[in-house]
Amino acid sequence: xxxxxxxxxxxxxxxxxxxxxxxxxxxxxxxxxxxxxxxxxxxxxxxxxxxxxxxxxxxxxxxxxxxxxxxxxxxxxxxxxxxxxxxxxxxxxxxxxxxxxxxxxxxxxxxxx
Amino acid sequence: xxxxxxxxxxxxxxxxxxxxxxxxxxxxxxxxxxxxxxxxxxxxxxxxxxxxxxxxxxxxxxxxxxxxxxxxxxxxxxxxxxxxxxxxxxxxxxxxxxxxxxxxxxxxxxxxxxxxxxxxxxxxxxxxxxxxxxxxxxxxxxxxxxxxxxxxxxxxxxxxxxxxxxxxxxxxxxxxxxxxxxxxxxxxxxxxxxxxxxxxxxxxxxxxxxxxxxxxxxxxxxxxxxxxxxxxxxxxxxxxxxxxxxxxxxxxxxxxxxxx
Numbered sequence: 001x002x003x004x005x006x007x008x009x010x011x012x013x014x015x016x017x018x019x020x021x022x023x024x025x026x027x028x029x030x031x032x033x034x035x036x037x038x039x040x041x042x043x044x045x046x047x048x049x050x051x052x053x054x055x056x057x058x059x060x061x062x063x064x065x066x067x068x069x070x071x072x073x074x075x076x077x078x079x080x081x082x083x084x085x086x087x088x089x090x091x092x093x094x095x096x097x098x099x100x101x102x103x104x105x106x107x108x109x110x111x112x113x
Numbered sequence: 114x115x116x117x118x119x120x121x122x123x124x125x126x127x128x129x130x131x132x133x134x135x136x137x138x139x140x141x142x143x144x145x146x147x148x149x150x151x152x153x154x155x156x157x158x159x160x161x162x163x164x165x166x167x168x169x170x171x172x173x174x175x176x177x178x179x180x181x182x183x184x185x186x187x188x189x190x191x192x193x194x195x196x197x198x199x200x201x202x203x204x205x206x207x208x209x210x211x212x213x214x215x216x217x218x219x220x221x222x223x224x225x226x227x228x229x230x231x232x233x234x235x236x237x238x239x240x241x242x243x244x245x246x247x248x249x250x251x252x253x254x255x256x257x258x259x260x261x262x263x264x265x266x267x268x269x270x271x272x273x274x275x276x277x278x279x280x281x282x283x284x285x286x287x288x289x290x291x292x293x294x295x296x297x298x299x300x301x302x303x304x305x306x307x308x309x310x311x312x313x314x315x316x317x318x319x320x321x322x323x324x325x326x327x328x329x330x331x332x333x334x335x336x337x338x339x340x341x342x343x344x345x346x347x348x349x350x351x352x353x354x355x356x357x358x359x360x361x362x363x364x365x366x367x368x369x370x371x372x373x
Contacts, residue, residue: 002247002279006165013163021159031165038282038308074343085307086340096343105165105282113154 003043006105007051013107014057021112026057028111034102036069036085069102117179117255118172169283172251176286179258180269184372186365187269189287191309193302194275196295197319199227201352202270206234208355208362213369214267218257220249220274227272237261248279251286268369277306288368289314296320296327300334307341315346317361322351 014026033039041064048062069082073089073096080090080097088095164170180187190198199219206215217238219227228240239261241253254271263269271287273280281290292313294302297320303310310316316338318331331349338345348364350357 002282005246005248005250005279006282009165009168012168013161013165017159017161023157023159025154027156038278085311085342086304086337088340095340107161107163107165109161110159111156112159113156 003039004047004051006039007044007047010107011051011055011057014055014110017110018056018112023112024056025113026060026110027113028061028063029057030063030065030108030110032065032067032104032106032108034067034069034104036082036099036102037105039105041066065108067102067104069099071097071099071101073097116259117175118252120252166282166284169251172255173284173286176251176255176258178286179255180286180288183263183265185258185263185265185267185269186369186372187271187285187287188365189271189273189280189285189290190293191273191277191280191290191313192275192293192295193277193298196275196293196298197352198272198275198293199230201293201317201319201350202272203230203234204352204355204358205270205362205365206231206236208358209268209365210234210236212366214264216261216263216267216269218249218254218261218269218271220253220272222246222274243274247274247276248283249273249285250283254285266369266373268365277302277309281308281312291315291317293317293319294334296324296329296331298329300329300331301337303334303338303341310338310341310345313342313345315348315364318347318349319352321349321357322354 018024033041044064045062052058052060070079071082072079073092073094075094076089076092078089078091082097082099082102085099086095087097089097192198202217209215215236217231217236219231219238219240220243221227222243225240228238231238239257241249241257243249249271271285290313292309294316296318318334335347338347348361350361
């Protein structure tokens with residue numbers, strides 16, 4: 001359950017942002033989570049209310065923007081969609097597709113008051 | 114004060130001190146109870162665009178810079194519980210301790226057992242008990258390196274918590290992640306836990322002496338690992354058989370030489 005650690009990290013960022021940007025409450029948090037990142041979205045949702053309780057983001061809405069995995073085949077150069085890190089190239093069948101998108105775990109934006 | 118990150122956190126998780134996961138919280142802001150004001154506050158959007166692990170990555174960057182400046186060769190050992198990381202470290206230390214300074218950081222949820230096994234070799238070791246957490250983070254490592262007073266030019270072995278999932282996300286500032294897989298496990302682990310094999314630079318297949326007794330296909334395992342990470346290096350050995358460790362210790366020695 002490293003999702004709890006990740007959420008604690010999100011909370012720290014919220015606290016820093018609150019001081020810098022002068023807000024006291026977070027209404028909504030948008031996270032961008034890549035399909036190839038090692039985050040279970042269900043676990044994030046499960047842990048979110050627990051970690052945010054008694055914080056400036058208590059009762060905030062969690063919005064998850066899922067980003068599909070994508071990569072470039074090292075043999076034929078085609079850009080292909082990836083569901084896992086070990087998918088072969090859908091064009092030529094070679095393994096070893098270099099990931100170009102879908103590994104991110106980002107705090108995208110906040111709705112605050 | 115910590116020599117690497119500069120923070121004043123004196124309560125690190127090191128030395129067997131149990132501390133729950135909130136290592137580095139700098140106070141939780143209280144929620145204002147002023148309902149009558151709320152209507153006058155306007156909602157606004159703030160673009161953050163920041164990696165969730167930005168803080169860990171920043172500590173890892175500081176560690177990496179420190180290691181480079183002090184010519185410390187740091188390896189982050191990851192595996193399932195029971196793959197033989199500690200035994201491999203003990204036997205590696207026994208072979209290399211007369212040639213170089215070695216220091217070890219041990220990560221486990223509880224107990225000082227692994228650090229005790231390392232200390233029995235005469236090598237200094239620091240145990241970090243992560244409590245509920247399933248991985249070491251870069252901030253833990255910065256403090257541990259300061260507490261251990263790792264000498265310049267040392268080989269620093271960091272044994273992560275036995276877990277093939279979580280430690281893959283947390284950069285510690287190491288030169289390489291080394292994933293240890295033993296033949297008593299499934300040969301399809303690289304596909305079952307691809308994140309870790311994707312993040313590692315070297316895979317050690319351990320307990321090769323037990324191969325005749327188990328159903329483990331070495332070639333299949335290597336093929337699966339290369340699907341996830343075509344650049345991964347592979348070594349096959351038995352940590353308990355010193356004669357099988359030559360290629361491994363030579364690899365370490367060569368890596369150390371390239372730093373000097």
